[in-house]
Amino acid sequence: MSKLTRLEQELRAGRLSRRDFLQAATVLGFGAVAPTILSRPTFAAPNKGGKFTAGIGHGSTTDSLDPGTYENDFTIGTSFARFNFLTEIDANDELIGELAESWEASPDAKVWTFKLRSGIEFHNGQTMTAQDVVNSFNHHRGEESTSAAKPIVAPISDITTDGDNVVIFTLEDGNADFPFLVSDYHIPIIPTKDGALDWASGIGTGPYVMQSYEPGVRMTFTRNPNYWKEGRAHFDETEMIVIADVAARTNALNTGEIDLMDRCDIKTLHLLQRNQNVVVEEISGNGHYTIPMRTKLAPFDDNNIRMALKFALDREALLETVLSGHGAVGNDHPIGRGQRYFASELEQRTYDPDQAKYYLKQAGLDTIEVDLSTSDAAFAGAVDAAQLYKEHAAAAGITINVRREPADGYWSDVWNNDNRGWCFSYWGGRPTEDWMFATAYAEGAEWNESDWSNARFNELMTMARSELDEAKRREMYVEMQTICSNDCGSVVPLFNNYIHATTTKVAHEENMSSNWANDGHRYFERWWFA
């Protein structure tokens, strides 16, 4: 392919702005013909048709269709392919209504009224009603619920309907972010059959209709002919294949057997980029790695020790080695740079053995020896990261004993319990500050992985949640990030980019959402063949 054709494809695919295209074309010596390319009408509307195949690294034979069990990129992807939600995080990371047309809150943010779009049909022709919404939420609520979304719906004390198109949620405490929470992939709106939620049929109101499903192998779809959204769902057919092995995924993309691969191998990324028919794309999201210390266990119960360890890590070196630069350094709190209330004024923590020594002194120590549990189950490269940490910390008189744990059983026996004082972990990131803090940093939260409790932090969290004034909210979240950075048990060394690759014929709008990988997992709905 000539360089100009490639540029043109980049432009059509929305990966290159018109200005960049003109510049690049001029550099290549095609300045004269470039404007004619720009004037071609094909850029205007996305093309319809074709069969799009995605090769996804997650997915297991034990997966179920029950949305309460969705926890991997495959099942999450099928959720966005088949279903709609009350709200959506769009390609610009803005919250927009999906099945909900509009919503409003009571002044204390406790009562939320959602007005639904009318006349929307499920794949089987049944019309969606407010009762379906209530049932879809109730599926995750209650004592008996085994849903992974239980913590999200737990604060809902009551759901009622007002006619066929209005649903009213009453919360135990005010929550200004509630409309964000209902965009969660666990809570799609599913039809009701004989009084029970009919998740087993796989039917929803979404862009694609499930045709066949073999857990751990594939799901196939056809376009929903009655899809209610304008300008979405361009492919005629789609298929999602589980390809667990990253080399197999890369091969399949190289040979054109799939159009999208997720989770590219960072170590061989530069080789993949050489292929002229492949485009590698990165999204800097909120996903991050953490190294939580159990703050109730010695020696981590002393904040001086925690601070010493936070200063004893060279994050930049870690970024270069573990992620080959595909990410950003973290500042010991879980809020990403792209989030609404990210504390840009907070100074970035750097590698400083002297500071680490100072904090050790404060704790009355000259040297210290600690165990650090690690496994590549936490994230690819966690074992390497632990070794690097050990090297860095040695300069501050800190001896880290790296303990390699088996990947099998890592999440039950090592992470988030008092068997181990210090280990590695990762988070997919959450679209709102409150969601992230409440999940992993609030006192008493199930996944408070460092077993941290800070009275001021918890107080601020409750206040900020129901605060509807933007400026005041921002102030509170900045303070929370500061407290987190200076007191919490988690070292947050890195934010990782989501990296996927597609064939050059795949196109999408200029931006992609960063709430999840692969354009918020809405690739089937949003992308098209150029």
Added chain:
Amino acid sequence: MLIQRLSLGLLTLFVVSVIIFLAVGMLPGDAAQAMLGQAATEETVAALRARMGLDQPAPVRYFHWLMGILQGDFGQSIANGREISELIGGRFANTIFLAVFAAVISVPLALLLGILAALYRNSIYDRTVNVVTLSSISTPEFFVAYILILFISVQWGLFPSLANVGPTTPFLERLDKTFLPALTLTLVVVAHMMRMTRAAIINLLASPYIEMANLKGISKRKIITHHALPNAWAPIINVIVLNLAYLIVGVVVVEVVFVYPGLGQLLVDSVQRRDLPVVQACCLIFAATYVLLNLTADILSILTNPRLLHPK
């Protein structure tokens, strides 16, 4: 004789089932925890455990399971509630298909190469075949697979790198898609069978009756095919059957590299998710495959050499 072997086989299966059950029970964590992954809270895990019957003691669970199997009911996957027979059925057929495909290529090839190697032993041909097959067996199979993919699929575009078959894939397309995995397996198993054929024949060539045939002036080729080979079948059959069993139970790596939906991948997934009934069913099927194939090997050996019926 046959009945004795059959009952020994059944006993083996029973012992294997107990071992599988105990071994699986020793794995850390359980299905409820593995299913919810990092997203598990104590509360949800407890609720799920109760729903799955995981709170009952192990002997009770074993007994229920064994009774079910005897009635032909493997039970349901505790991870997604699907019938295990349905879950395993299609995948077992895929595994058998790939094994048969690989066997159809590799067994005749190995025999031919082995006989020729015995015929022209110590020639350049013999050495080349030995070096090539031994190299391919000594290379890890995923590496063989990647090399094949690199050249045959990525560079030359002859065959697809994904063995992405479904229940509705037509036969010819299925052959096309599974060609690379079958070729990989062929490269892995040929050496063993080829060397055994060669060794068994060469071993016999030193016997007095072969010497006699030589003295009679029979051609070398005829000596091997008519006199040596019939007596060499027993060890060759044993090795072939052993490799057939390997083609069925040992191909997880090949399945992963080629994304082939076989039984091995199901077993690995199920172990990771602590889906014990599925793990047990898979292991039992694998054990049964071994027992059955060994039985076949015994019978075939006896057929080719009736003397084995009357041990000294």
